Amino acid sequence: MAIQSGGKLRRVFQQHPDFSAVRRSHTVGVGSWTTAVTKAVSDKQEGYFMRFVSSIAITVALASAAPADVSFSLGFDxxxxxxxxxxxxxxxxxxxxxxxxxxxxxxxxxxxxxxxxxxxxxxxxxxxxxxxxxxxxxxxxxxxxxxxxxxxxxxxxxxxxxxx
Incomplete structure (x- = not known):
């Protein structure tokens, strides 16, 4: 994907709340745009990853704390x-x-x-x-x-x- 240094793409990034890093560095140049977009996307992915890990940890903690009613049967003739x-x-x-x-x-x-x-x-x-x-x-x-x-x-x- 080619990144334009101005115009429509700049307005989209400036308005989107997840790309605040892009908004701050859009005037520096194309290299800064690429770096800022990459950082914003990786920060967003890291947030998803941390939420995912947190939800797994909470689920495991709740599952281990829940009382288990276990039963089994022995198959004898x-x-x-x-x-x-x-x-x-x-x-x-x-x-x-x-x-x-x-x-x-x-x-x-x-x-x-x-x-x-x-x-x-x-x-x-x-x-x-x-x-x-x-x-x-x-x-x-x-x-x-x-x-x-x-x-x-x-x-x-x-x-x-x-x-x-």
Missing amino acids: TEDMAIRTIEYECDEGQPFVVHYFTSESDVLALVPVDEGHRVFVNVVSASGARYVSGRYEWWTKGENVTLTDTIKEESLLQCTPNNE
């Missing part, structure tokens, strides 16, 4: 699945219930942790049944059960089944 429910008593706190879901290929435990329930998956163990979920380990050996925080390397609970 009920003919192939056994469900065991065991109540445990621990040294500290109230008794609680753990549900074990066993199929031909998978064993899961639903354990109350962190004021909710976590799904623990059975993994290889030298002895007993060992289940993991994130940083937690639920390990049953004979009549003893231990909940461990593997990152802090500390036992959180020592429990035994309630045989009433």
